[in-house]
Amino acid sequence: MQKLILGIACAVLPWLGGVSFAQSTPPLPSIDSIEVKAGVWMLRTNSHVGNSTVVAVIDGKKAALLDVGMSFTARQLRSWLEQHGVSELVFAASSHHHADHTDGLAYLAEWAKPIFVTSHRQYERLLPATTKPVPWPGLPALGLPTLTVGGGESLRLGPHEIRIDVVPARRSHTDGDLIFDIDNGAVRYIGDHLFVDRYPVIDMEGGADLYGYIRTIDCIVKSSRVDAVIVPGHALFAPQPLASASPAQLAAWRGRLLDSIDEIRAMKARGADIEAAKAAGLPAKFAALVEKPFFVRESRWIETVYDALDAHQNMDAQCEAGRQEGR
Numbered sequence: 001m002q003k004l005i006l007g008i009a010c011a012v013l014p015w016l017g018g019v020s021f022a023q024s025t026p027p028l029p030s031i032d033s034i035e036v037k038a039g040v041w042m043l044r045t046n047s048h049v050g051n052s053t054v055v056a057v058i059d060g061k062k063a064a065l066l067d068v069g070m071s072f073t074a075r076q077l078r079s080w081l082e083q084h085g086v087s088e089l090v091f092a093a094s095s096h097h098h099a100d101h102t103d104g105l106a107y108l109a110e111w112a113k114p115i116f117v118t119s120h121r122q123y124e125r126l127l128p129a130t131t132k133p134v135p136w137p138g139l140p141a142l143g144l145p146t147l148t149v150g151g152g153e154s155l156r157l158g159p160h161e162i163r164i165d166v167v168p169a170r171r172s173h174t175d176g177d178l179i180f181d182i183d184n185g186a187v188r189y190i191g192d193h194l195f196v197d198r199y200p201v202i203d204m205e206g207g208a209d210l211y212g213y214i215r216t217i218d219c220i221v222k223s224s225r226v227d228a229v230i231v232p233g234h235a236l237f238a239p240q241p242l243a244s245a246s247p248a249q250l251a252a253w254r255g256r257l258l259d260s261i262d263e264i265r266a267m268k269a270r271g272a273d274i275e276a277a278k279a280a281g282l283p284a285k286f287a288a289l290v291e292k293p294f295f296v297r298e299s300r301w302i303e304t305v306y307d308a309l310d311a312h313q314n315m316d317a318q319c320e321a322g323r324q325e326g327r
Contacts, residue, residue: 031076036229036244037187039160043080045069045104046238049133050295052100053233055189057182059158061085065092065114066162066180066189067101067233071134074107090157091147093117093164095191095233096174097125097206099133109142116144117155119166121176123148125206149178167193172216173200175207179220187229193217194232194250199289199296200257202304210261210308217254221247237293260286264305274306 033043033056043054047070054077055066063086069077081089089112094102097118105116116139118126123146129138139146151166163181170176173192180189192201193216202208224230224247231244260282267277278299290298 029073029076030238031073031080032238032242033080034242034244036231037183039158040182040187041084042231042235042242042244043069043077044235044238044242045073045077047072050100051234051237053189053231053235055180055182055187055231056081056084056086057157057160057162058084058086059160061087062090062157063088064090064155064157064160064162065108067095067191068092068104068108070100070103071107074104077104078108078111088112089114091115091117091155093155093162093178093180094119094122094126095179095189096177097122098174098192098203099136101191101233102126103134103136105144106137106142109144113144116142116146117164118146118148119176119178120148120150121170121207122174122178125174151178167212167216168219169209169212169215171207171209171212173208173213174203177216185225185228187231188220188224189231190220190233190250192233193220194230194245194253195234195295196232196236196245196253197288197291198234198294199260199298199301201295202308204304204307209311210304211312214254214258217250221251221254224250234295256286256289260289260301261305264302265309268306268309274303277302277306 030046031043033041036042039058041056041058043056044051045054049070049072052069053067054069057064063081089108092105092114094117126139129141130136149164151164153164155162155164160183165179167177167179177191179191200213202210202213226247228247229244230246230250235242263282264277267280272280282298
């Protein structure tokens with residue numbers, strides 16, 4: 001295992017891919033937080049475009065960030081860090097390139113010049129400037145020192161070690177997602193491999209694969225300590241209480257996804273095309289997965305599974321194998 005001992009600054013960056021957020025009254029930008037382990041914090045960034053997670057690892061006046069949220073909450077994130085005694089942003093690592101996890105870096109880069117850490121695959125997606133979904137200057141314009149990783153590296157901040165790994169199925173939520181094990185797996189930040197009680201985003205345009213996503217979740221569950229704290233990329237929306245998850249809760253959510261895939265697969269097997277399947281919908285037991293505010297509408301989830309079934313003719317056996325392995 002390659003170890004990188006960093007005593008300087010570092011930051012984070014992902015890009016958003018075709019997600020719909022519904023709020024009757026858009027919330028004012030805010031942040032709430034819980035300390036999931038001494039010196040390790042889970043932050044929920046609340047804005048009109050969602051509630052992406054930021055993980056802050058703090059040692060005295062220095063901090064490391066895993067994802068940085070959007071520009072809408074970047075000022076609140078800096079204020080939160082300063083309120084917790086942080087004056088030096090040591091590094092930030094990007095779980096994936098979506099804007100709701102990375103866009104805040106442009107603002108934070110004006111405050112600090114952190115080392116930006118991401119995977120080789122994600123790095124290329126962050127280079128160009130764009131105006132979608134919000135203006136992004138492109139990574140070179142930020143002038144940050146950048147470290148790309150291939151998995152197996154570790155970063156250290158004081159007593160805390162953060163191991164970085166590329167997900168086992170390279171094509172998962174996107175192409176080249178990272179997960180982070182803090183302090184020997186006591187805390188695991190798994191990025192968008194958990195949307196608590198919601199259907200997940202599978203960013204096909206960003207190189208994602210539904211089967212790879214399920215396989216990655218299986219691997220996370222099986223490799224986690226029983227007492228591990230699982231930090232999701234998206235927790236429940238405020239004003240619901242902020243909470244981390246357990247491996248058992250992650251496994252249960254995966255089970256609900258697999259059950260929904262079974263229902264959609266059955267509709268396809270009966271000859272229903274996508275439009276007919278969307279019109280029929282899923283059983284009421286899945287209704288909670290599309291409660292507002294939501295990430296993915298039921299109709300979009302059905303489209304995602306249909307596309308995956310077309311791409312993976314053998315997905316029946318693959319999903320069943322994943323289900324049996326997880327039991």
